[in-house]
Amino acid sequence: MENFHYILPEIFISVCIMLFLLVGVFKKNSASLIYNLSNISLVILLALIINLSSLDTIYLFNESYLIDNLSNYMKIILVGSGIFVMLTGSKYIQVINLNKIEYPILILSSILGMMIMISSNDLIVFYMGLELQSLALYVLASFNRDNLLSTESGLKYFVLSALSSGLLLYGCSLTYGFSESTNFDQILINSTEFNYGTTFGIVFILVGLAFKISAVPFHMWAPDVYQGSPTSVTLFFAILPKIAALSVFIKFLYTPFANMNDQWQTIIIFISIASMIFGAVAAIGQKNLKRLIAYSSISHMGYALAGLATVSNQGIQSSITYISIYLVMNLAFFSCLFMLKRDEKYYENIEDLSGLSKKHPILSFSLLIVLFSLAGIPPLAGFFAKFYVFIAVIEQSMYFLAIVGLLATVVAAFYYLRIIKIIYFDPEKEEYETSHNLGLKITLAISTIFILAYFIYPSGITEIVSKITMI
Amino acid sequence: MNFPILSSLILLPTIGALFILFTKSSSGKYQSSKYVALFISLANFLLSLYLWYVFDKNSVDFQFVENREWLSGFVNYKVGIDGISILFIILTTFITPICIISVNATITNRLKDFLIAILIMETFMIGVFCSLDLVVFYLFFEAGLIPMFLIIGIWGGERRVYSAFKFFLYTLLGSVLMLVAIIAIYWITGTTDVEKLYELGIQAKYQNLLWLAFFSSFAVKTPMWPVHTWLPDAHVEAPTVGSVLLAAILLKMAGYGFIRFSLGLFPIASENFTMLVYVLSLIAIIYTSLVALMQEDMKKLIAYSSVAHMGFVTLGIFTMTQQGIEGSIFQMISHGLVSAALFLSVGVVYERHHTRLINKYGGLVSIMPRYAIVFMVFTLGALGLPGTTGFIGEFLILMGAFEKNILVAMIASLGVILGAAYMLWLFKRVVFGEMNNPELKSMKDLKTFEIITLSALVIPILFFGFYPEPLMNSIEASVENTLNMYNFDLINNLALKD
Secondary structure, three states: OHHHHHHHHHHHHHHHHHHHHHHHHHOOOOHHHHHHHHHHHHHHHHHHHHHHOOOOOEEEOOOOEEEOHHHHHHHHHHHHHHHHHHHHHHHHHHHOOOOOOHHHHHHHHHHHHHHHHHHEOEHHHHHHHHHHHHHHHHHHHOOOOOOHHHHHHHHHHHHHHHHHHHHHHHHHHHHHHHHOOOEHHHHHHHOOOOOHHHHHHHHHHHHHHHHHOOOOOOOOHHHHHHHHOOHHHHHHHHHHHHHHHHHHHHHHHHOOOHHHHHHHHHHHHHHHHHHHHHHHHHHHHOOEHHHHHHHHHHHHHHHHHHHHOOOOHHHHHHHHHHHHHHHHHHHHHHHHHHOOEEOOEEOOEHHHHOOHHHHOHHHHHHHHHHHHHHHOOOOOHHHHHHHHHHHHHHHOOOHHHHHHHHHHHHHHHHHHHHHHHHHHOOOOOOOOOOOOOHHHHHHHHHHHHHHHHHHHOOHHHHHHHOOOOOO | OOOOHHHHHHHHHHHHHHHHHHOOOOOOOOHHHHHHHHHHHHHHHHHHHHHHHHOOOOOOOOEEEEEEEEEOOOEEEEEEEOHHHHHHHHHHHHHHHHHHHHHHHHOOOOHHHHHHHHHHHHHHHHHHHHEOEHHHHHHHHHHOHHHHHHHHHHHOOOOHHHHHHHHHHHHHHHHHHHHHHHHHHHHHHOOOEHHHHHHHOOOHHHHHHHHHHHHHHHHHHOOOOOOOOHHHHHHHHOOHHHHHHHHHHHHHHHHHHHHHHHHHHOHHHHHHOHHHHHHHHHHHHHHHHHHHHOOOEHHHHHHHHHHHHHHHHHHHHOOOOHHHHHHHHHHHHHHHHHHHHHHHHHHHHHHHHOOOEHHHOOOHHHHOHHHHHHHHHHHHHHHOOEOEHHHHHHHHHHHHHHHHOHHHHHHHHHHHHHHHHHHHHHHHHHHOOOOOOHHHHHOOOOOHHHHHHHHHHHHHHHHHHHOOHHHHHHHHHHHHHHHHHHHHHHHHHHHHHO
16 A cells, blocks of 8 residues: 555546546536636646656556656646646637636546556556557647537547557557467567567557657547647647647557667657658648648657657657657747737738748747747757767667658758748738736746747756666 | 857847837938947947957957856857857948948938848858857857848839849758757767867768868858859849948858868868869869859949959868968958958949949949949959959969969969959940940039948058068967867878778
């Protein structure tokens, strides 16, 4: 029983979810109250995780649950970005009449699922967490149920995600069948000899995970779901599941399948290159900002995976750094998106940004910084993210991957520049509202300053991340 | 030497930019922010002159070195200067105030943003010339794209969007390969510190590829034929001040990079690829001079002449002779002054008559005599008349070239004649001839601020043309050192092969 205080964060958030449900049932018009309470509970959750994070590696429940540096760091950025996602979206969901009690509760349950995924050390526990977060996400995607696009995106995500979960399960069962265990460490020990069963298992599991992280060729859902979902949910989609899926990627590749890196390395390299190129090329023609950011996130995931393909600690750390910087850039971008509001309506087409810089200099400056950072131009944070990845990639002499990746950034730069062109060079349109809620302003300010000032002290994240070693 | 003088040089313009950003001007014209910008840039100029004064010209080591831990463990923020970099820094700090003075002629909207962009640009440009670490260099080198993109795109002419995109994407494409090379160097040698790399050297088997990667970036930036096509577009569409910055300083980053990195780090590869550079430089000199002859747009003509002049620079650098390299550096400084002056001169008439087409002008000498005089000085400077800086640069480069390869030198000499042809023809058509266009009669001669900026450029062009000693003096030791290291590496490598 004394183990329980290690999973205090998970217990706390589960209790909160149930409590808020009860409050929602018995107290009328409590949506805003629950929203705020959820946010507070997330802050407490973050504090609990940080409190535990100084500990060493701890195995719980027959070694099916693992708390180590990786899981701690990932949970911290997960919950941290969860707080900001809630902060930025609070006004938005009121304006588009989505302020229902289910919304924050679904977000909390999905975060709980992701935390379980991140800490899992067993196929079954992992799958439980995965499904918990997925089920919550299906509902969230179609949360704006009167909107055709939203329902479509929810359904699409559900069907495709269910398919990928099926593949994943099949992969898990194959792996279990050939390695005689569901425990990650045990699988590693049992799978010293090469056999096709495990190879198939790896492929199916990777397919399922690639779907969750929206990497090419399993990216088809991303643009539609990004565009159709309410913007606050899109922001959630853009960040949190990616964090969880990336850490599961790291876990799978470097714990149970660590011996078989010759099997999966080529797959990861292929997925990575395909995502980088596809994300860069397909985004060029987009007119909707959310759709565009979907393609942009596909290509960003390509870079994050490039780090994983290196089979080195440096590569893993660079991927984690990449996703940390990526989430800040997305937070900043979406905060800008939330500010494009006029007469109770939000605008999300690229054309709506036309001439923004004349009336809204600060907002457009933030967008400028974010977009150049997404394009990976120094000295902004996005450059360092790519820089770390390419350091790791080139260390392993994978020059092809590095050169393709960097050339893809040039293509990607084109569409980011196009947005900047529309903001700065084009004639102005109508003015947007300038009063925004405090949370939104704070998020935008913090994230922009982070991106802009990252170069002053770039060692901060790397020093924390350098504790995470898998090999 | 505890005061971080180089970092102050780098940071001062940024601080000025932040100051302008956060101050509100009571009148809508932002006059006060212009004075702030001017004050900051002049202060930076004086600081750089002081730096030149305290700089030890006889030492071959890097001076005023600052070395701070930055990216934990593997990249340090390291800046320092030698005799070569100091001249470029002074060129930068000298051109920037001139740009800021000339701003009010051409920029009518969003003056405040423009000043911020210029000051930020100055930070990055000085950073490029100071940095002694490859990653830091790359950072400054690339970061300069952002303000320049905005300068062309926001304040440019009709086709500004196309030009801005072309400028950005060309340069970025060239540079990403350099990034790969820099990271590869880190894994090969374990450091990106330029001084350490000079000592360690890079194994011969890696040098060719690394050299090509660096070359791809510098060739675009120089620009060398055939990747020069972004330059005419960028120059034509950029506002006058933007063209000045581009021609005077941005193009010099590549020439500087060739000397500092290509020669310094990859001597064997540089030797291998000498012929490639010769051929590309000669094509640039002859071909773009011919193209320049045919131009009808003044700015485009000067842009092509820039490509030709930079062809001389690359030619001179790769002669690997004392004269050739010194000549190249001198030519870069000279071109920085002359091309800046020519673009400003074009800006003067463009602002009055709103066209850059040569055939719309003619006979300006009778109504704008002062303008005719300064424009003549610049024209002569551009074609390399003895007594101007242009002559010394070209003369030294050709001397170096004759020493190494007579054929190359002879072809390059043709470029001097062609240069004289297009510049004199331009001058003749704009300033002399008959005044056919009656609208021209209303044009006024130079205003006070134009006299200040243009004469500020006339003075160094003539002074250093007659008395190049101060400049030569400061580069001599460093060039000699670069060459010594270069030859030493080559001989060592040959010895290893035997």
